[in-house]
Amino acid sequence: MIIKFPDGSERNFESGKSLFEIAQEISPSLKKKCIVANLNGKLVDMDTVVSEDSELKFITDQDPEALEVLRHSTAHLLAEAVKSMYPHAHFGVGPLIEDGFYYDIDLGDDVLSEHDLVKIEKQMKKMTGQNSSIKRSVLSKAEALEKFKEDPYKVELINELPEGEEISIYEQAHFTDLCRGPHLPGVKWIKNFKLLSLAGAYWRGNSDNIQLTRVYGTAFFTKEELDEHLNLLEERKKRDHRKLGKQLDLFMLSEYGPGFPFWLPNGMTLRRQLENFWYDIHIKEGYKLIQTPIMLNKELWEISGHWKNYRENMYTSEIDDQEFAIKPMNCPGGMLVYKRDIHSYKDFPLKVGELGLVHRHEASGALNGLFRVRNFTQDDAHIFMTEEQIVQEIKELVRLYDYMYSVFGLEYHIELSTRPEDKYIGEIATWDLAEKALADALDSMGQEYILNPGDGAFYGPKLDFKLKDSMKRIWQCGTIQLDMNLPERFDLTYIASNGEKKRPVMLHRALYGSIERFIGILIEHYAGAFPTWISPVQVKVIPVNNTYHLAYSEKLIKSLMDNGIRVELDVRDEKLGYKIREAQTKKIPYQLVIGDKEVEDNLVNFRKYGEQAQKAVKQDEFIEMILKEIKELK
RNA sequence: GCCGAAAUAGCUCAACCUGGUAGAGCAACUGACUUGUAAUCAGUAGGUUGCGGGUUCAAUUCCUGCUUUCGGCACCA
Numbered sequence: 001m002i003i004k005f006p007d008g009s010e011r012n013f014e015s016g017k018s019l020f021e022i023a024q025e026i027s028p029s030l031k032k033k034c035i036v037a038n039l040n041g042k043l044v045d046m047d048t049v050v051s052e053d054s055e056l057k058f059i060t061d062q063d064p065e066a067l068e069v070l071r072h073s074t075a076h077l078l079a080e081a082v083k084s085m086y087p088h089a090h091f092g093v094g095p096l097i098e099d100g101f102y103y104d105i106d107l108g109d110d111v112l113s114e115h116d117l118v119k120i121e122k123q124m125k126k127m128t129g130q131n132s133s134i135k136r137s138v139l140s141k142a143e144a145l146e147k148f149k150e151d152p153y154k155v156e157l158i159n160e161l162p163e164g165e166e167i168s169i170y171e172q173a174h175f176t177d178l179c180r181g182p183h184l185p186g187v188k189w190i191k192n193f194k195l196l197s198l199a200g201a202y203w204r205g206n207s208d209n210i211q212l213t214r215v216y217g218t219a220f221f222t223k224e225e226l227d228e229h230l231n232l233l234e235e236r237k238k239r240d241h242r243k244l245g246k247q248l249d250l251f252m253l254s255e256y257g258p259g260f261p262f263w264l265p266n267g268m269t270l271r272r273q274l275e276n277f278w279y280d281i282h283i284k285e286g287y288k289l290i291q292t293p294i295m296l297n298k299e300l301w302e303i304s305g306h307w308k309n310y311r312e313n314m315y316t317s318e319i320d321d322q323e324f325a326i327k328p329m330n331c332p333g334g335m336l337v338y339k340r341d342i343h344s345y346k347d348f349p350l351k352v353g354e355l356g357l358v359h360r361h362e363a364s365g366a367l368n369g370l371f372r373v374r375n376f377t378q379d380d381a382h383i384f385m386t387e388e389q390i391v392q393e394i395k396e397l398v399r400l401y402d403y404m405y406s407v408f409g410l411e412y413h414i415e416l417s418t419r420p421e422d423k424y425i426g427e428i429a430t431w432d433l434a435e436k437a438l439a440d441a442l443d444s445m446g447q448e449y450i451l452n453p454g455d456g457a458f459y460g461p462k463l464d465f466k467l468k469d470s471m472k473r474i475w476q477c478g479t480i481q482l483d484m485n486l487p488e489r490f491d492l493t494y495i496a497s498n499g500e501k502k503r504p505v506m507l508h509r510a511l512y513g514s515i516e517r518f519i520g521i522l523i524e525h526y527a528g529a530f531p532t533w534i535s536p537v538q539v540k541v542i543p544v545n546n547t548y549h550l551a552y553s554e555k556l557i558k559s560l561m562d563n564g565i566r567v568e569l570d571v572r573d574e575k576l577g578y579k580i581r582e583a584q585t586k587k588i589p590y591q592l593v594i595g596d597k598e599v600e601d602n603l604v605n606f607r608k609y610g611e612q613a614q615k616a617v618k619q620d621e622f623i624e625m626i627l628k629e630i631k632e633l634k
Numbered sequence: 635g636c637c638g639a640a641a642u643a644g645c646u647c648a649a650c651c652u653g654g655u656a657g658a659g660c661a662a663c664u665g666a667c668u669u670g671u672a673a674u675c676a677g678u679a680g681g682u683u684g685c686g687g688g689u690u691c692a693a694u695u696c697c698u699g700c701u702u703u704c705g706g707c708a709c710c711a
Contacts, residue, residue, distance in 0.1 A: 102706095114639075199706030200637025207708040211637050214706070242704095246645080255684075255702045313710090363635050363709060364702090376711070464711095476711055514711045544670055573668075581672035595670055607671070614671070 002053045015051045020185075022050065023058060033060040035189065036069050036182045043069070045136050045182040061189075061221040068096055073134060073184040074124075074193050074219040075101040080175035081123040082215075086110055091177070092153045092203055092212050098472070099229065100218030104201055106153070112213050117195040120215070124193070132173035133186040139167050144178065153203065154178050192226040193219035196233075241523035242369040248528050248586060250519075250536070251370065259367045259374030261516060266536035269566065270522075273534040274515060275355060277407075277633070278379055285400065287353040287381060292333025294357060298323040303489055304332040305425045309458040313360045330356035330380045331459075331483075331508055335490040338384060343494040348504070349385035349393050355515070356380050370520030371475065377515040383507040384492070387437075390505060394441035394463075394480060397509060401465055401478050404511050407633050408522060412477075414447065415464045417455035424458050426485035434482040434505075435461045459485045460508075469521050477513035477521070482506075529587040529609055533630045539567040540583040544576055544595035552599045556592070556619065563623050565630075584609070590626065 001015045003022065013022055019039070023031040023046070036043050038057040039050065043065060050056070059066050075094035082089050082105055092104030139147060141158060144167040148154035157178060161167060170179045172187055184190070195217040203209040220226040237243070245251050250267030253260075263271060282289065295317065301307040306314065306328065315326040327333065334352060343350065359375045366372050385393055398414075405412050416438055419431040438461055442449050449463070456462055465478030483506045486492075493501045512518040522530070532538050541557050543549035553569055560567040568588075570579045576593070583591045591607045597616070598605055605616045617625070 111638075197705055198638060201707045202636080205708075207636070211707070213637075216706080253703085258702065358711090360710085365635060365637095365707080366709060367703090372710075378711070479711075510711075512711090517711060542671085545668060547668070575667095575669055575674060576671065577669085578673055579671095584672055591671080593671060597670090605670085612671090 001051065003050070004053075004055045006057045013050075016049060018049050019044070019046045019056070019058075022056070030058065034058045035060060035063075035066045035184055038065070043182050045134075046185045047136065067219075067221065069182060069184060070189060070221060071101040071219045072096050072179075073187070074190050074217065075103050076134070076170065076172065076175065076177055076179070076183065077124050077127060077187055077190055078103050078120065078195070078215060078217060079105070079177060080172060081120050081127060082107075083175055084127075085120065085123060090151050090153055093157075094177075097216075100196065100216060102201075102214050102216045104203070104212040104214050106210070106212050112198055112215070114198065117198065117215065121193075121195050124190070127173065128187050128190050130173060131186060131188045134170055134172045134183045136168055136170055136181055136183070139169060141165070141167060143167075144169070147176070148178060189221075190219060192221065192223045193217060194226065194230065239524045239527045240369075241371075241520040244523050244528040245369070248523075248536070250523070253369075258364065259362060259372075261370060261373055261375075267519070269536040270530065270534050271515060271519060274512065274519070278355070278512070281400070281404070282351075282353045282381070285351070287351040289353050290334070290337055291354055292327070292330060292337065292356060294359075295319075295324050295326050296333060298325055300332050300336070301325050304335070304486060305459060305489065306332070309423050309425070313362070315359050315361060326359045327356070328358050328360045330354050330358065330378060331382060331486060332490075334380075334382045335486060335492065338382075338492055339490060343384070343504070345386060345494055345496050345502075348494065349383050349389055351381060351383045353379075353381035370516045370523075373514075373516050376517065379510050379512045379515060381509050383509065384487075384494070384504045385507075386494075386496075386502075387505055390437045390482065390507075391441045391444060393507065394438065394482075395445055397480055397507070398442070398445060398447060398463075401480075401511060404478075405465070405467070408525065410467050410521070410525065412465045412467045414442065414449040415452040415455075415466060416442070416449050417452040417457075417462050417464060419456050419461060420454050420458060424456070426459070426488065430484045431456075431461065434484050438463055438480075438482055457481050457483075457508075459483050462508075465513075467521055469524050475513075475517060475521060477518060478511050479509065479513060481508040483508060530589070531634050532589040532626065533633050535566070535587075535589050537566050537568050537586070537588050538626065538630075539565055539590040539592060540586075540588045541567060541569045541592045541594060542576065542579045542583065543569075543571070544593060546571060546573065548596065549594045549599055553594045556594065556604065559619065560623065563627060565623070565626060592622075 001013055002010050003013055004010045013025065019037045020031055023034050034046055036045060036059045038059060039048060040054050043059070079091050079094060086107055088108050090106040092106065094101065094103035141161065141163065144158045145155060147169065148158060158167065168179060168181055170177055170181060170183050195215055197216045199214045199216070200211040201214040202211055218229060220229065245267070248266060249264050250270065251264055252262045254262065279289070298307065310328055314328050317324050317326065334354065337352065355377050357375060357377050362372060362374050383393060418435050419428070424431070460481050460483035462479050462481035464476050466474045467477045468474055487504055487506050492504055494504050496502045539560055541553050543553040550571065557567045557569045572579065580591065587609055589609050591609070592604050594604070597603065602619055603616045604619055604622045605614055606622060607614045
């Protein structure tokens with residue numbers, strides 16, 4: 001048989017040889033390095049037997065696929081170790097995830113703690129020393145069911161496989177697992193791994209099912225890579241917005257209001273800059289701005305469909321024997337504003353914006369710093385228009401979103417979410433039309449997107465803008481939702497060019513999504529070292545000696561303040577080094593040291609955060625420089 | 635909401651396993667020092683150990699209920 005290699009070379013081998021034998025024939029050292037192979041486009045184990053002409057690429061620890069195989073096999077080793085320590089354990093699934101793997105385990109009445117992870121790790125280390133090989137074999141469905149009859153989760157998985165499908169299992173020392181593979185040739189490759197954390201996880205991701213114990217871990221081929229990864233995890237912790245929020249006095253949380261953040265003066269300043277920026281943009285883009293009430297009568301929520309579809313997330317209260325709900329969304333209020341006037345097609349697209357404070361009852365376990373809260377400000381807007389205007393308007397919006405995120409240097413991708421299975425209002429035909437309009441707009445721009453079936457809002461399909469934070473978590477921020485249902489429910493109309501009353505279509509959209517969440521993301525994104533334009537304190541002035549330099553410093557901060565620059569003067573009787581250290585730990589963009597030279601020549605001596613260099617310039621020059629920076633949103 | 639873990643001074647942590655009613659650094663306050671790019675020295679004050687209940691002669695420590703937080707799951711902007 002002829003085997004073709006990636007470099008284009010071809011070589012003849014006797015048919016029926018295993019990949020190990022083929023590698024051995026090429027060179028014994030190659031055989032040693034091989035982990036798996038890519039045979040005709042498919043990853044396979046090294047003991048796979050080849051009997052016909054094929055294309056073949058050997059995968060060594062240098063190839064990215066190898067790392068996935070290593071981690072997958074490490075998950076099996078974890079299971080083997082757990083089985084040896086807890087013989088009654090049953091196993092769910094043990095897949096690969098970004099940066100590692102996990103295994104879901106049913107331990108019966110046993111409970112694992114962090115402490116046990118160390119023990120399991122030790123047991124795994126012991127097992128790698130035994131150097132057992134990992135062998136694949138193939139069973140029929142009936143054989144597989146018999147083999148795993150003690151393992152209820154595996155039985156469930158096997159039963160779902162189509163009849164007649166080849167079922168592979170992998171066997172190593174005292175452990176056999178149902179698995180598609182491929183795997184390492186042997187456990188000796190598993191040297192540098194770490195079990196990271198424990199969690200409960202529902203079987204098959206369904207909260208109606210029982211919870212299994214999930215063990216997370218990671219593995220690398222070299223110790224250096226493992227250490228580097230563990231350091232990265234430490235780095236990410238340092239960037240945690242909850243930690244930085246405390247250090248930089250941005251916001252606080254209290255047990256008197258779980259999920260209801262308090263904004264401290266510094267955080268408030270940051271927030272105000274983002275809001276001002278938002279207002280500026282929206283005025284430029286031709287939006288009208290409104291504000292609707294926090295609380296509205298239950299009847300309104302019945303009309304909008306929230307009472308039926310969103311009730312469990314809504315807070316309610318009673319006023320004079322009437323039931324009221326605190327708004328979880330701004331749209332119904334916006335509908336009332338629209339209905340106040342008659343509208344003409346000439347006013348379209350009519351863009352109405354609102355920074356609206358909404359409250360949603362989130363599950364207690366979901367709360368997480370500013371990322372997941374129970375009240376937050378949506379930078380909402382509702383755009384009313386004709387059907388013909390949809391595509392153009394969405395294009396405009398995508399351009400606006402792209403600009404907005406570029407200001408912050410944030411990466412994002414777009415997802416198109418379609419009609420939910422059960423919870424939706426309106427006609428399926430209307431939904432199809434709306435979904436197509438969103439897709440058409442993106443397609444016509446050549447904008448890529450991911451399809452996310454069934455994840456739309458109950459009133460319409462949406463485009464979600466997903467931002468990536470420093471922890472590589474994806475957060476939904478911006479959203480564009482096309483709604484043909486609420487205009488119907490609220491009986492919105494406009495006067496068309498022929499004088500007839502017609503139904504408008506509406507877009508809901510938010511750029512930041514939630515100002516709270518967006519700030520959380522920014523904190524981690526910038527590691528607390530904010531660009532000057534949003535930084536709570538932009539300039540710190542530090543006199544070398546209060547007796548000689550304070551008067552000049554006071555004059556200096558006056559002129560900075562007159563120019564709208566956020567500045568603080570450190571007048572404490574402390575050593576220079578002490579005051580500088582504090583300015584640095586608070587990550588203030590500009591640190592100004594004022595001594596004799598500065599006073600004599602009307603200079604400021606500044607150092608930019610993150611840089612070592614000091615620069616002395618005229619006062620006016622400094623002010624001009626920083627104002628330019630702020631204006632350019634840097 | 636579910637699984638697991640945690641909660642000690644304003645902050646970061648120690649004492650808890652093995653019960654004898656808390657200790658350090660930073661911050662704050664007072665005084666001395668008068669300083670040129672990441673912590674000057676000395677002193678003072680600061681705690682119903684998250685909240686309740688139990689065991690005990692005695693509970694920060696052991697048990698238990700609740701609250702909150704953390705890591706996940708489920709849910710979501």
